[in-house]
Amino acid sequence: xxxxxxxxxxxxxxxxxxxxxxxxxxxxxxxxxxxxxxxxxxxxxxxxxxxxxxxxxxxxxxxxxxxxxxxxxxxxxxxxxxxxxxxxxxxxxxxxxxxxxxxxxxxxxxxxxxxxxxxxxxxxxxxxxxxxxxxxxxxxxxxxxxxxxxxxxxxxxxxxxxxxxxxxxxxxxxxxxxxxxxxxxxxxxxxxxxxxxxxxxxxxxxxxxxxxxxxxxxxxxxxxxxxxxxxxxxxxxxxxxxxxxxxxxxxxxxxxxxxxxxxxxxxxxxxxxxxxxxxxxxxxxxxxxxxxxxxxxxxxxxxxxxxxxxxxxxxxxxxxxxxxxxxxxxxxxxxxxxxxxxxxxxxxxxxxxxxxxxxxxxxxxxxxxxxxxxxxxxxxxxxxxxxxxxxxxxxxxxxxxxxxxxxxxxxxxxxxxxxxxxxx
Ligand SMILES: *[C@@H]1O[C@H](CO)[C@@H](O)[C@H](O)[C@H]1NC(C)=O
Ligand SMILES: *[C@@H]1O[C@H](CO)[C@@H](O)[C@H](O)[C@H]1NC(C)=O
Numbered sequence: 039x040x041x042x043x044x045x046x047x048x049x050x051x052x053x054x055x056x057x058x059x060x061x062x063x064x065x066x067x068x069x070x071x072x073x074x075x076x077x078x079x080x081x082x083x084x085x086x087x088x089x090x091x092x093x094x095x096x097x098x099x100x101x102x103x104x105x106x107x108x109x110x111x112x113x114x115x116x117x118x119x120x121x122x123x124x125x126x127x128x129x130x131x132x133x134x135x136x137x138x139x140x141x142x143x144x145x146x147x148x149x150x151x152x153x154x155x156x157x158x159x160x161x162x163x164x165x166x167x168x169x170x171x172x173x174x175x176x177x178x179x180x181x182x183x184x185x186x187x188x189x190x191x192x193x194x195x196x197x198x199x200x201x202x203x204x205x206x207x208x209x210x211x212x213x214x215x216x217x218x219x220x221x222x223x224x225x226x227x228x229x230x231x232x233x234x235x236x237x238x239x240x241x242x243x244x245x246x247x248x249x250x251x252x253x254x255x256x257x258x259x260x261x262x263x264x265x266x267x268x269x270x271x272x273x274x275x276x277x278x279x280x281x282x283x284x285x286x287x288x289x290x291x292x293x294x295x296x297x298x299x300x301x302x303x304x305x306x307x308x309x310x311x312x313x314x315x316x317x318x319x320x321x322x323x324x325x326x327x328x329x330x331x332x333x334x335x336x337x338x339x340x341x342x343x344x345x346x347x348x349x350x351x352x353x354x355x356x357x358x359x360x361x362x363x364x365x366x367x368x369x370x371x372x373x374x375x376x377x378x379x380x381x382x383x384x385x386x387x388x389x390x391x392x393x394x395x396x397x398x399x400x401x402x403x404x405x406x407x408x409x410x411x412x413x414x415x416x417x418x419x420x421x422x423x424x425x426x427x428x429x430x431x432x433x434x435x436x437x438x439x440x441x442x443x444x445x446x447x448x449x450x451x452x453x454x455x456x457x458x459x460x461x462x
Contacts, residue, residue, distance in 0.1 A: 072168035072227060078235045078274050079173065081317045084352065084359055084399040085447075086276075089235075093447040095394050095440045096238075096361055096402025097433075098131030098175075099124060101409075103416065104167075105135060106185075109143040109159030117163055119410035121170040123424035128437025131238055132167065133363060133404055136160060136176035136219050139186025140194070145219075146186070149194045152218055158225055165226040168236035175363065175404075177241040177280055178217060188243075206250040206304075209260040220271045232272035239276035240268055241363075245322065246280060248304030254286045257304050258313075265315030276317040278361075281305045283321030283348055295347050297328035297340070307348070311356050318358050318401055321348045323365035323386065334378060338385055341365075345389045352399035359401030362386055366406035366420035376428040383429065387436040395443045402440070405433070 076088030086094040101120045107113040124132060138145040138156060145156040167174050180187035188208045195202050195211055202211055220240075223230045231237060242264050248257045261279055268277055285292035286306025293299055311319035323344060325337035332340065345362065352360035367382035368374075386403050393400035409421040422429045 072165075072229070072234065072236050073171050074168050074173065074235045075171070076235075079238045079276060081276060081359065084357060085397075086318070086359055086401050091448075093444045094401075095444045096131045096404060097437050097440045098129050098133065098402065098404035099127075099408040099422075100133045100364060100404055100406045102133070102135045102177075102407065103413075104132075104163035105145065105156060105160040106138065106143055107159070108162040108166075109153075109156045114159075114162060116410055116413060117166055119412070120408055121166055121172055123410055124172055124408060125170050127408075127424060127430060127433045128441070129172065129408075129433070131173045131175060131402070131404060132408075133175040133177065133241070134163065135180070135185060135244070137179050137185055137187075137244075139179075139190040141185045141190075144186070149198070150218075157222060160219075161222075161224045161226050164224060164231070164234065164236050168227065168234070173236055173238035175239045175241055175278075176219075176237055177244045178219060179243045181243050181245045181247055181280075204250060206248050206256070209248055209256050220268065232274065237275055239278055239317070240272070241278050241280040241320075242268070243280045245282050246305060251304050252287065252301045254288065254302060254304060254306040254309060258306070258310055261310050261316070262313055265313055269315045277315055278318050278320050278363075279310055279316055280363075281307065281310065281320055282364075283307050283319070283344070286310075292347075292351075295343065297325070308351060308355050311352075311358060316358070319348070319352050319356055319360040320363045321345070321360060323362060326368050326371070338381060341382065341385050342389070345386055349389065349393045349398060349400045356399075358399070360399050361401045362390065362403040364406045365403060368419035370419035376426065379422075380428050380432050383432045383436075387432065391436065391439055391443065394440065394447075397447065 076090050076092055078089055079086050079094050080089070088094050104117050107116040140146065140148070143156055144153050145160065147153050164174060183189045189205050192202050192205050192208050200211060220232050221230060224234065227234070242261060246257060251257070265277060282305070284296050284300065284302040284305050284307060286302025286309060288306050288309040293301070307319065310316070323341055325332070325340050329337055329340060348360050352358055365386050367379040369379065383405065390400040390403045405422060406420050407422070409416055409423055411423065411425070424430055
């Protein structure tokens with residue numbers, strides 16, 4: 039299908055025939071329709087790259103509410119604002135929810151029945167992200183009850199007369215898998231989601247856990263089955279699980295690295311990320327939620343080890359990239375100072391940079407969470423605004439050096455980007 043917008047078509051027709059041929063030969067239609075350059079992101083060994091073979095390093099953020107705000111014309115402007123802020127900070131990827139099950143402005147109103155208004159909101163978010171050259175990671179289900187989540191699916195299944203003893207029964211009763219999201223055709227760009235390079239990756243679930251089966255077997259089977267199913271419909275996009283990175287029963291020797299030595303909560307960083315259909319591993323980082331009693335400096339030490347050990351394990355045991363898809367520092371503690379968040383961000387960014395710069399498995403990091411002006415009521419303690427200069431400077435700095443690394447890796451220069459490492 040030709041999805042060239044009317045304006046660029048007029049432009050092309052006014053050009054000479056030769057130029058027209060050159061443009062068509064040089065640039066696939068999708069580039070013109072979406073503003074995304076380089077096509078789909080794919081995995082090559084422990085690195086990500088685009089279709090031109092250019093290394094792709096993720097410097098991103100979370101803005102989970104895009105679809106929700108875009109589903110109502112009066113709040114759509116927030117989507118444009120946060121994308122503009124992302125771009126001004128040098129971010130290239132954003133992670134957002136492609137789920138809203140049975141809640142206000144629902145995407146899935148009832149099992150298999152989708153709300154067109156919400157879908158048009160998601161269409162808008164994807165179309166605008168593409169225009170800004172920002173790729174998206176789209177999460178398909180929530181583990182928690184915000185926006186419905188796993189508990190809503192379980193409730194629907196029970197309402198339909200099935201016997202599901204607990205919310206964890208979700209993973210063993212495939213009552214609904216009518217996810218019409220992958221094959222949705224965007225009402226604005228005319229591109230099916232599964233064919234749209236604006237989408238960098240699908241995420242099976244936001245922070246899946248299955249505490250009733252600490253062996254990990256239950257979640258393992260679910261990830262295998264869902265992974266195969268998603269790839270059977272869409273094998274162009276990357277796929278990841280959405281896990282927080284806890285070490286599970288397959289690696290008892292790594293349990294000490296989990297916060298408070300917890301078990302894997304039914305997940306397993308090594309075993310589940312080894313599944314063939316999973317393209318990269320994910321890690322979330324919340325020392326102040328996980329270890330609230332530790333001092334600031336002990337929390338930072340935990341963070342440093344948590345980040346580095348996952349990078350090492352991705353290289354040694356997974357042979358896949360690892361992305362830090364959520365990390366954040368709350369400003370709600372009594373002694374909070376903006377420099378604490380800067381130190382926190384540097385800890386993640388330095389490790390990611392060092393690894394990427396030496397050709398390692400760190401594929402990037404995405405902060406939680408970027409808010410535009412005018413969404414003060416959405417603040418959760420972790421929100422960063424583009425006008426907060428301390429955080430904005432750190433984010434912009436990381437953007438510059440990650441761009442340099444990607445370019446250097448592309449040209450296979452052996453000189454690392456040392457001149458940009460000394461930020462302190
Ligand atoms: C499932 O989760 C929901 C929402 O958190 C909760 O209200 C409900 O009681 C849970 N059901 C069971 C059986 O645990
Ligand atoms: C940044 O924006 C927020 C939200 O609109 C506002 O409350 C705050 O005062 C601004 N901060 C600065 C430093 O301008």
